[in-house]
Amino acid sequence: MNYRHSFHAGNSADVVKHSLLIALVRALQHKDSALTLIDTHAGCGLYDLDGADAQRTGEATQGVLRALADPNPLLDDYRAAVQAVNEGGEPRLYPGSPQFLAQLLRPQDALILNEKHPEDVQALRGAMRGTAAAVHQRDAYEFWLAMLPPRTPRGVVVVDPPYEQTDERARIIASLAAAHRKWAHGVTVIWYPLKDRATHSRWKEQLRKLGIPKLLCVEHWLYDSDQPGIYNGAGLFIVNPPYAFTQALPPLLEALRAALAPEGHSGEISDEWLND
Numbered sequence: 317m318n319y320r321h322s323f324h325a326g327n328s329a330d331v332v333k334h335s336l337l338i339a340l341v342r343a344l345q346h347k348d349s350a351l352t353l354i355d356t357h358a359g360c361g362l363y364d365l366d367g368a369d370a371q372r373t374g375e376a377t378q379g380v381l382r383a384l385a386d387p388n389p390l391l392d393d394y395r396a397a398v399q400a401v402n403e404g405g406e407p408r409l410y411p412g413s414p415q416f417l418a419q420l421l422r423p424q425d426a427l428i429l430n431e432k433h434p435e436d437v438q439a440l441r442g443a444m445r446g447t448a449a450a451v452h453q454r455d456a457y458e459f460w461l462a463m464l465p466p467r468t469p470r471g472v473v474v475v476d477p478p479y480e481q482t483d484e485r486a487r488i489i490a491s492l493a494a495a496h497r498k499w500a501h502g503v504t505v506i507w508y509p510l511k512d513r514a515t516h517s518r519w520k521e522q523l524r525k526l527g528i529p530k531l532l533c534v535e536h537w538l539y540d541s542d543q544p545g546i547y548n549g550a551g552l553f554i555v556n557p558p559y560a561f562t563q564a565l566p567p568l569l570e571a572l573r574a575a576l577a578p579e580g581h582s583g584e585i586s587d588e589w590l591n592d
């Protein structure tokens with residue numbers, strides 16, 4: 317396990333992932349019934365943007381710092397969640413998915429986090445002290461299936477792996493198929509990086525073949541054509557997204573595309589049902 321999210325916290329992929337997570341949970345909270353939020357690859361929970369790791373890559377300058385400077389009101393919820401961990405001052409800290417999710421909890425909701433890396437899980441426990449979150453240190457795929465179905469009537473599972481193992485995609489596909497058998501109406505969000513369009517089409521096809529009826533694919537391409545050897549963007553597969561979320565999605569995606577487009581590129585962001 318070499319991947320450390322501290323090098324990448326607050327990058328453009330985090331902005332899209334965390335903005336969509338906020339919108340998704342808020343849409344589910346239109347109903348009063350309790351939600352369980354489950355984060356299988358939680359990371360550290362809170363990141364220091366002035367720290368050596370973040371400063372080495374500078375990725376936050378193309379992500380959260382652009383989103384904070386952008387005037388579009390559709391990004392207000394995201395900006396407020398980032399500001400909440402900075403007490404309104406300069407954005408020195410970046411909240412990871414556990415902190416974004418913790419901010420959304422209502423009294424009836426539960427938050428269950430998992431992180432395997434020994435240093436990161438210790439940081440996570442520290443970052444989540446004083447919140448209602450439960451923290452586990454298990455293998456993400458074993459944990460994912462063990463948590464299903466959750467105790468509350470509804471829930472969301474967030475799967476955000478580093479994709480450093482060659483079998484990561486195969487494990488996701490096998491686990492998603494098993495998870496869907498155990499909890500067909502559950503909401504699942506799977507983050508993925510975009511390297512090039514050919515690799516992505518092949519993987520999308522494998523997911524489509526699972527035959528899950530309500531499977532939405534969101535793709536964010538940063539550049540106007542594939543840039544060889546670098547990260548070209550990221551996306552989310554979302555199983556069973558609520559109607560209010562999908563209705564509000566197109567303008568939010570456009571706001572994110574515009575805020576995050578690199579110099580000289582428009583970028584492209586889209587959503588597509590895989591089994592329509």
Ligand SMILES: C[S@@+](CC[C@H](N)C(=O)[O-])C[C@H]1O[C@@H](n2cnc3c(N)ncnc32)[C@H](O)[C@@H]1O
Pocket residue numbers: 317319320321330333356357358359360361411412413414430431432433436454455456457476477478
């Ligand atoms: C992309 S980061 C998570 C970022 C976090 N979800 C966020 O949005 O703030 C992926 C995390 O998964 C952890 N990880 C990698 N393999 C894992 C496994 N098999 N089980 C649990 N955690 C794992 C890594 O240590 C890393 O902290």
